[in-house]
Structure formats: structure tokens, C-alpha cells
Amino acid sequence: xxxxxxxxxxxxxxxxxxxxxxxxxxxxxxxxxxxxxxxxxxxxxxxxxxxxxxxxxxxxxxxxxxxxxxxxxxxxxxxxxxxxxxxxxxxxxxxxxxxxxxxxxxxxxxxxxx
Amino acid sequence: xxxxxxxxxxxxxxxxxxxxxxxxxxxxxxxxxxxxxxxxxxxxxxxxxxxxxxxxxxxxxxxxxxxxxxxxxxxxxxxxxxxxxxxxxxxxxxxxxxxxxxxxxxxxxxxxxxx
Numbered sequence: 001x002x003x004x005x006x007x008x009x010x011x012x013x014x015x016x017x018x019x020x021x022x023x024x025x026x027x028x029x030x031x032x033x034x035x036x037x038x039x040x041x042x043x044x045x046x047x048x049x050x051x052x053x054x055x056x057x058x059x060x061x062x063x064x065x066x067x068x069x070x071x072x073x074x075x076x077x078x079x080x081x082x083x084x085x086x087x088x089x090x091x092x093x094x095x096x097x098x099x100x101x102x103x104x105x106x107x108x109x110x111x112x113x114x
Numbered sequence: 115x116x117x118x119x120x121x122x123x124x125x126x127x128x129x130x131x132x133x134x135x136x137x138x139x140x141x142x143x144x145x146x147x148x149x150x151x152x153x154x155x156x157x158x159x160x161x162x163x164x165x166x167x168x169x170x171x172x173x174x175x176x177x178x179x180x181x182x183x184x185x186x187x188x189x190x191x192x193x194x195x196x197x198x199x200x201x202x203x204x205x206x207x208x209x210x211x212x213x214x215x216x217x218x219x220x221x222x223x224x225x226x227x228x229x
Contacts, residue, residue, distance in 0.1 A: 004157065033216055043204060045216035056216060091157060103217065105157035
């Protein structure tokens with residue numbers, strides 16, 4: 001069964017370092033998303049991406065964040081200079097179309113900023 | 115603006131008992147509503163969704179939810195809990211089917227099944 005895969009599963013980094021989280025969405029999907037979940041808090045929308053550009057982004061997604069689809073399969077989230085408060089589980093999701101209602105999520109990448 | 119409130123961060127039921135997880139939403143437009151489940155060390159998986167039409171929707175693993183517009187609720191139920199139902203459950207709302215604006219999630223309810 002097709003699935004969304006994310007790497008790494010866990011990354012530990014020092015404050016101020018750049019981090020890239022990688023996602024391989026399901027191959028025929030066209031819409032891609034990043035969400036994050038700080039420990040004990042709700043899952044929060046960060047950004048959606050379609051046709052090689054950002055469709056929507058939340059206020060969390062500031063200039064420290066960027067997304068890219070560098071080739072036909074990968075979808076990356078870059079945090080330019082990590083802060084302690086960026087420590088969270090980051091989920092990638094994809095869907096074939098806006099109105100299917102179902103997002104397919106990866107297992108998440110846990111980011112720990114020290 | 116949309117928001118979701120899930121009552122009870124933890125719910126504990128006995129195996130075989132009724133499961134009821136509560137979700138109330140706020141939306142300025144007719145909502146699309148979802149329940150997702152997250153098993154340990156896994157991603158979120160769609161349980162069921164309400165878009166339009168029948169207000170009682172059935173999902174996987176015997177779960178169902180009823181959209182009640184007058185109560186702005188979308189509670190999740192299962193008649194008889196099974197040990198394998200132990201997981202984190204998230205209610206979510208979207209203005210569309212989960213499109214560009216993404217989903218707004220509740221804080222989640224951890225379901226504990228007592229043997």
C-alpha cells in the first residue's frame with residue numbers, strides 16, 4: 001500500500017543550526033503539507049504546497065521556514081536557524097485532490113533542539 | 115476562523131464498553147469534519163469524515179460519528195471497545211475537503227482500554 005515516508009525519524013540538533021526534514025509523498029498525489037505537534041499540544045498546520053508553490057501558510061511558518069520540492073519525489077521542510085521552541089514532531093502529509101478530504105500522513109520526524 | 119475542542123485529554127473505558135469521544139467545532143462556513151487516529155509510533159490515519167449529506171457517518175474499525183449542526187458537535191462512538199482501539203484520536207475541521215487551508219486539529223484524546 002502506498003505510504004508517505006519521512007526521514008529522519010528523530011534528529012537532535014543544536015540551537016541555531018539548520019535542519020532539513022525530508023518527505024516522500026505518495027507518488028500520484030499533488031498536494032503536500034507540513035504539520036507539527038509540540039509535545040502535549042495539538043497538531044498544527046504549517047504550510048500547504050501545490051504546483052511547486054506554497055498555497056497557504058500559517059503564522060507559525062515564518063521566514064525561518066521554507067519548503068521545497070527539489071525533484072519529482074521529495075518534499076522538504078527546512079528550518080534555517082533552529083530555536084528551542086522548534087522542538088516538535090513534524091508530520092508530512094499528501095493528498096490527491098483538495099476535495100477528497102483525506103490526508104495521508106507520514107510517521108513523523110521528531111526534532112529535538114538543544 | 116475555525117477551531118476544534120476535544121473534551122477530555124484522556125478517556126478510559128473497559129473492554130466491551132461504549133466508547134464516546136467528544137468533539138465540538140467552530141466554523142464560519144459549513145464545515146468538513148474528520149476523525150483521525152494515531153497509533154503509537156505511527157502517523158495519523160483517517161477514521162471517518164463528514165462532508166455533506168447523511169449526518170451519521172461510518173468509518174473503519176466499527177467507529178461512527180454524527181454531525182449535529184445545532185450542537186456544533188461531531189462526537190465519535192463505538193459500541194464495544196477493543197484493546198486494539200487504544201490510541202490517540204484527533205478531531206479536525208476544514209473549510210473545504212482538506213485543501214489549501216489545511217486541517218485544524220483538536221488537542222487529541224488518548225483512549226485507554228482497560229481489560
